[in-house]
Amino acid sequence: MKISVIGCGYLGAVHAAAMASIGHDVVGIDLDPDKIASLSAGEAPFFEPGLPEILKQGVASGRLRFTTDMSEARGAAVHFVGVGTPQKKDGYAADLTYVNAAFAELAPYLSSGDIVAGKSTVPVGTAATLTPIVESAGATLVWNPEFLREGFAVKDTIDPDRLVVGVPAGDAGETAADVLREVYAPAVAKGTPFLVTDLATSELVKVAANAFLATKISFINAMAEIAEATGADVTQLAEAIGHDVRIGRRFLGAGIGFGGGCLPKDIRAFAARAEELGRGESVGFLREVDAINLRRRERAVTLVLDALDRDVVGKRITVLGAAFKPHSDDIRDSPALDVAVRLRGLGADVVVTDPQAIENARRQHPQLTYVEDRDEALRGADAVILVTEWDEYRRDLSPEHASSLTVGRVIVDGRNGLDAAAWRAAGWTYVGMGRP
Ligand code: UGA
Numbered sequence: 197m198k199i200s201v202i203g204c205g206y207l208g209a210v211h212a213a214a215m216a217s218i219g220h221d222v223v224g225i226d227l228d229p230d231k232i233a234s235l236s237a238g239e240a241p242f243f244e245p246g247l248p249e250i251l252k253q254g255v256a257s258g259r260l261r262f263t264t265d266m267s268e269a270r271g272a273a274v275h276f277v278g279v280g281t282p283q284k285k286d287g288y289a290a291d292l293t294y295v296n297a298a299f300a301e302l303a304p305y306l307s308s309g310d311i312v313a314g315k316s317t318v319p320v321g322t323a324a325t326l327t328p329i330v331e332s333a334g335a336t337l338v339w340n341p342e343f344l345r346e347g348f349a350v351k352d353t354i355d356p357d358r359l360v361v362g363v364p365a366g367d368a369g370e371t372a373a374d375v376l377r378e379v380y381a382p383a384v385a386k387g388t389p390f391l392v393t394d395l396a397t398s399e400l401v402k403v404a405a406n407a408f409l410a411t412k413i414s415f416i417n418a419m420a421e422i423a424e425a426t427g428a429d430v431t432q433l434a435e436a437i438g439h440d441v442r443i444g445r446r447f448l449g450a451g452i453g454f455g456g457g458c459l460p461k462d463i464r465a466f467a468a469r470a471e472e473l474g475r476g477e478s479v480g481f482l483r484e485v486d487a488i489n490l491r492r493r494e495r496a497v498t499l500v501l502d503a504l505d506r507d508v509v510g511k512r513i514t515v516l517g518a519a520f521k522p523h524s525d526d527i528r529d530s531p532a533l534d535v536a537v538r539l540r541g542l543g544a545d546v547v548v549t550d551p552q553a554i555e556n557a558r559r560q561h562p563q564l565t566y567v568e569d570r571d572e573a574l575r576g577a578d579a580v581i582l583v584t585e586w587d588e589y590r591r592d593l594s595p596e597h598a599s600s601l602t603v604g605r606v607i608v609d610g611r612n613g614l615d616a617a618a619w620r621a622a623g624w625t626y627v628g629m630g631r632p
Contacts, residue, residue, distance in 0.1 A: 200225060201215070210244065216259045225266055229264055232263060239251070247350055266301050270305040274310070289319070290468075295326075307335070319468075337364070338398075344356075357389075358391060359388055360402075403469075407479070413448075414488040421630070423632075431612050451609075452583055453490070455534075456529060463485060496531075514577040514581070515549070516584065517586060520584070531583065548566050570593070579604050580606065594618075598624075606625045
């Protein structure tokens with residue numbers, strides 16, 4: 197099928213390459229000429245395992261190309277729109293500038309019978325406002341939210357755990373749902389749940405899912421705060437409640453909390469949209485979710501301070517991690533960097549290391565010192581804090597090896613990922629989050 201993908205950021209670039217990899221003829225369109233040049237050369241502009249391979253294959257096969265020219269969307273049967281919806285500069289709501297611009301620019305190239313599938317995460321009600329622009333070209337607007345996780349984006353796109361398509365009522369909607377079934381034929385053939393809803397529900401599914409995940413993380417971090425006041429261990433608590441299949445162990449990892457380009461801005465935009473709808477109190481708890489999350493960053497800083505007898509001025513502190521989570525070079529709203537910046541603000545001599553995210557981190561926080569090599573970063577440290585649980589730090593760094601590099605013997609485990617007993621046995625002061 198001929199497909200266009202408008203917006204070649206994280207979502208769009210992966211989507212375009214994934215659609216080509218399952219046999220479609222795809223054109224990816226973005227305003228940024230640098231991004232287009234890199235994608236056209238088969239190079240991923242960001243770190244995402246598996247993406248370079250399918251990009252190269254797609255470009256080599258002739259089924260995948262990228263352009264800055266919107267007119268090349270003409271002739272595609274399905275147009276996916278996956279542009280960004282960042283948080284507004286002056287508030288919590290989502291900034292829909294890019295979505296509105298993408299639809300306005302695409303409209304002249306739509307033909308009767310085309311399908312436009314919105315993929316961006318948008319406030320509920322957005323699709324309804326965009327429908328007239330699409331329908332006036334004789335095309336049909338559907339909403340097809342994306343649930344990919346960074347680090348697993350290729351797998352999540354080609355083989356998702358569910359597909360959701362919001363369609364308008366009537367024949368046009370039913371036909372559009374059938375076309376989307378064809379687009380996702382390999383996943384549909386595998387029996388992947390394919391849910392057809394109305395437009396508003398599909399928009400809500402996306403933000404509800406992210407709100408639930410954020411709430412789950414903040415729930416366990418709230419328990420960590422209680423554990424800290426009582427001497428209990430939140431990691432044991434998470435394991436114990438996680439065995440209840442109704443609760444489930446996943447996303448009960450207590451620590452410095454969630455970041456990234458999705459969860460933080462999505463819960464804020466959801467709360468803002470609910471206010472506009474006169475239903476602010478229905479999701480008022482999301483403000484608490486946000487507040488608990490941000491408190492954990494401060495808590496991590498306090499733990500470092502306490503472990504160093506509240507004297508960090510001039511102390512060398514190695515920060516293991518900069519990305520908002522492992523398997524990603526994304527530093528958007530990264531709790532790891534937030535902690536590093538706060539420690540530096542207190543006068544510490546902060547050294548940050550990360551296997552993938554240093555370049556991005558340096559651009560945003562040039563005031564921090566970055567060292568690529570993990571061991572070099574650890575050399576001479578008075579204290580260490582693990583903030584992104586890359587295997588290089590969580591699994592592969594033994595306390596004995598760390599002891600051969602550092603001066604001090606203090607480790608704060610911001611992700612509760614280390615073997616506390618092993619570090620203590622090696623003579624370290626191990627400090628977890630929500631653990632005695
Ligand atoms: C999230 C959702 O998981 C995806 O389903 C969704 O498609 C995506 O947002 C999106 O809206 O595009 P992502 O931002 O890639 O995906 O990252 P997650 O794996 O959800 O992790 C988010 C943050 O939560 C990370 O900072 C991670 O370290 C933190 N986290 C995760 C915890 O603090 N504890 C946990 O137990 C799990």
